[in-house]
Amino acid sequence: MSVKSLYIKSDFKREKEPEPFENNLEPEDYRSSWRRDYARLIHAPSFRRLQGKTQLFPGVESDFFRNRLTHSIEVAQIAKSIALRINYNYNKYGKPRKKKEKSLGISPDLVEFAGLAHDLGHPPFGHQGEEALDECMMEYGGFEGNAQTIRLLTKIEKKFKVENSGFIDGKDKRVGLNLSMRTIASVLKYDRVIPENKADRLEIAKEGELLPVKGYYKCDESTINNVKSAVLNNSPLPHGQFKTVECTIMDIADDIAYSTYDLEDGFKAGFISPMDLLFPSATLMEMVVEKVNRNLVKESISKVLTKDEVSDIIRESILPIDGSTIIDGYSKEDLGEYFLDFAGSIVDLQYRTAKLIAGDGSIRTGFTSSIVGRFIRGAKLEFNKDQPALSKVKLDDSIRIQVEILKTFTFMSQIASPRLKIAEFRGKDIVSKIFNTLDEENGYNLLPDDVQKVYKEANGAYKKRIICDFVSSMTDRYAIEFYGRLISENPETIFKPF
Numbered sequence: 001m002s003v004k005s006l007y008i009k010s011d012f013k014r015e016k017e018p019e020p021f022e023n024n025l026e027p028e029d030y031r032s033s034w035r036r037d038y039a040r041l042i043h044a045p046s047f048r049r050l051q052g053k054t055q056l057f058p059g060v061e062s063d064f065f066r067n068r069l070t071h072s073i074e075v076a077q078i079a080k081s082i083a084l085r086i087n088y089n090y091n092k093y094g095k096p097r098k099k100k101e102k103s104l105g106i107s108p109d110l111v112e113f114a115g116l117a118h119d120l121g122h123p124p125f126g127h128q129g130e131e132a133l134d135e136c137m138m139e140y141g142g143f144e145g146n147a148q149t150i151r152l153l154t155k156i157e158k159k160f161k162v163e164n165s166g167f168i169d170g171k172d173k174r175v176g177l178n179l180s181m182r183t184i185a186s187v188l189k190y191d192r193v194i195p196e197n198k199a200d201r202l203e204i205a206k207e208g209e210l211l212p213v214k215g216y217y218k219c220d221e222s223t224i225n226n227v228k229s230a231v232l233n234n235s236p237l238p239h240g241q242f243k244t245v246e247c248t249i250m251d252i253a254d255d256i257a258y259s260t261y262d263l264e265d266g267f268k269a270g271f272i273s274p275m276d277l278l279f280p281s282a283t284l285m286e287m288v289v290e291k292v293n294r295n296l297v298k299e300s301i302s303k304v305l306t307k308d309e310v311s312d313i314i315r316e317s318i319l320p321i322d323g324s325t326i327i328d329g330y331s332k333e334d335l336g337e338y339f340l341d342f343a344g345s346i347v348d349l350q351y352r353t354a355k356l357i358a359g360d361g362s363i364r365t366g367f368t369s370s371i372v373g374r375f376i377r378g379a380k381l382e383f384n385k386d387q388p389a390l391s392k393v394k395l396d397d398s399i400r401i402q403v404e405i406l407k408t409f410t411f412m413s414q415i416a417s418p419r420l421k422i423a424e425f426r427g428k429d430i431v432s433k434i435f436n437t438l439d440e441e442n443g444y445n446l447l448p449d450d451v452q453k454v455y456k457e458a459n460g461a462y463k464k465r466i467i468c469d470f471v472s473s474m475t476d477r478y479a480i481e482f483y484g485r486l487i488s489e490n491p492e493t494i495f496k497p498f
C-alpha cells in the first residue's frame with residue numbers, strides 16, 4: 001500500500017538557508033530539525049516572559065497559581081501524551097496499528113514545541129490586554145494572540161545578527177528564530193487574514209461584535225503563504241482549511257489543560273467550590289448551556305444539550321458524588337418514611353467530599369489528574385490520505401462535550417467574575433495608555449534603543465505594529481512599572497533599565 005509521508009523534505013525548509021554556524025562549529029547531524037527548533041524556543045526571551053503573564057489569577061499577588069509559562073508546560077505535556085497515544089494506536093496508513101507495524105510517526109518534539117509556544121503572543125493582562133491592543137490597532141491590522149505568536153517566532157525574536165535592524169528598503173526581512181516551515185505550521189491555529197480596518201471587520205462581525213478576530217496579520221501573509229506552500233508541497237487548498245495534525249493536538253491539549261487546571265486553581269483560591277458545579281445558579285447554568293451548545297456546533301457535534309442534561313453529565317462523569325449509593329437496597333416504604341434522614345446523609349456526603357476536593361491538595365490533584373487522563377484517552381485520529389500533514393486528531397463526542405462543559409463552566413464562573421474583571425479592567429487601561437503614549441509624536445523616544453532602531457527603519461503604518469510588538473511583549477509587572485514611569489509621582493528609578 002502506498003501512502004504519502006507524514007513529513008516531507010520541504011517541511012524542513014527555513015527562511016534563511018543555509019544557516020551560518022558561528023566559530024566554525026560542525027553541523028549537528030545528531031539532532032533533529034524539530035529538536036533544534038525546540039531548543040531555540042526554550043532559550044527565547046519571549047518564552048521566559050511567559051512566567052510574568054497572567055493565566056487566571058494575577059501573578060503579582062501569589063506565586064502559587066499557574067501562569068502562562070506553567071500552563072504552557074502542562075499543555076506541552078498533555079499534547080505529547082496525546083501524540084504518543086495516537087502513534088501507539090495507529091499505523092503509518094492511519095489505520096489501527098498491530099504491534100509489529102510501524103506507528104503513524106507524529107513527532108513528539110514538534111507537538112511539544114507547539115504546546116510550549118502556543119501562548120507566546122499573549123499580551124499582559126490576558127484578554128483585556130488583547131482587547132486594548134486590538135482597539136489601538138483596529139485600523140492597522142488588529143491584534144490577536146495567536147497572530148502575535150506567529151510574529152514573535154518569525155520576526156521579533158533574535159537568532160541571527162542582521163543588518164539595518166532587519167529591514168531592506170523599508171521592508172521587514174527579519175526571520176525571528178528561523179524555524180522550520182512545519183514547526184511554524186504547528187502553531188498556526190487560524191487560517192485567515194485579520195481584516196486591516198474597522199470597515200472590513202464589520203463585514204465579518206456577528207451582531208456588531210468587533211472583538212479580536214482569530215487569524216494572522218496581513219503584514220505576515222507572505223510568511224504564512226511560504227509555510228503553507230512548503231507543508232502542502234505546493235498543492236492547492238481552499239483558504240481557511242490549513243491546520244496541521246500537530247496543531248490540532250496542541251489545540252485539544254490546551255482545552256484539556258484550561259478546563260481542568262484553571263478549575264483546580266479556582267478551588268484552591270476559593271473562587272469556586274465543587275458544590276458550585278453540582279448546584280450552580282440558574283443564571284450561570286443558562287449561560288453555560290447556551291455557550292456550550294454554540295461551541296458544539298463549531299465542533300460539528302449535532303447535539304443540543306438541555307440544562308438537565310448538562311447537570312447529569314457533571315454529576316455522572318465529571319463530579320460523581322451525588323450520594324445515590326446511600327439509598328441503594330432500601331424499599332420505597334423505607335425511603336418514604338426516612339426521607340429526611342436519607343436526604344441529610346446525601347447532602348452531608350456531597351458537602352464533605354466537595355470540601356475535601358477543594359481543600360486537600362492530594363485529593364484535588366488526584367481529581368484533576370483522573371479527568372485529564374480520561375480526556376487524553378478520548379483522542380482519536382481522522383487520517384487524511386491525500387495530505388497526511390492535515391490529518392486531524394479529535395476527541396470522542398462524549399469527551400468533547402465534557403471538555404466544553406468544564407471549560408465553559410470555568411470561564412463563566414471565574415474569568416467572568418467581578419473580582420477578576422476589576423483586575424483585568426485596570427490592565428486594559430494600562431495597556432491602552434502605554435500604547436497611545438508611545439504612538440504620540442516623538443513618543444518612540446521612550447522605546448528601548450534596540451526597538452527604536454527597528455521603529456525608525458519601518459515605514460508608515462508599520463511603525464504602529466512595532467509599537468504594538470513592544471507593548472504586547474511586556475509582562476504584567478513590567479507594564480505596571482512602565483505605566484508608573486509615565487504617570488506616577490513616585491516612578492521607578494531612572495537607573496533601573498528598560
